[in-house]
Amino acid sequence: MEKPLRTSLVIMWLLLKWVSCQQKVDQNPPFLSVQEGENITINCSYSDQNSQGLQWFRQDPGKGLTLLFYLASGSKGEGRIKSTLSRNDRHSSLHITASQPGDSAIYLCAVDAQ
Template sequence: METRHGASLVILCLHLAWVSCLQKVEQSPQSLKIQEGESTTINCSYTETTSQGLQWFRQDPGKGLTSLFYITSEEKRNGRLRAMISRKERHSSLRITGAQPEDSATYLCAVGAQ
């Protein structure tokens, strides 16, 4: 029975290839509140040195994840959102400029090893 459970975990990790089972990802701040019109930055640090890229997600209350960016180098922008990555420093950030009430959500980063 323990062997099957272990095999299931391996299968799960393979299906979620963008999330490494041995990866340590830290996001800060854990939560924040800002006023409408203000700007904020969410940081993501990771340990995997062989990572090819990082993905930022947004999750609205009661809904599934929505992909915002898959970033492999430098910077990407989409409206008021900007994602940056430094693979050398193993760090990424998501900047929200001019926050609006509709920006209220959970933001997550995920790193995959290739």
């Protein structure tokens, strides 16, 4: 299980470097372990105030990336998962309510460069 995780993290790092170009993107926490039923919040901050939007992706073990949300501003939600974006603060959050074992995945944000 450790080897696929390392591979996924390398892919995530390369994707963030490719998408962000000269932009700095920080995602916190980098690793999260929670009990079933707990609420989860993952934060994403970026440096370029001219960004056009932000995307949240999910990657299940052994699979490719799945787009969860694209936000230009405001918030979007689907079921227990919601995302918000404040372009003024250059910050986005991904919220998962009442986590379940099936939520186990790698989540990452990517910022559209202008």
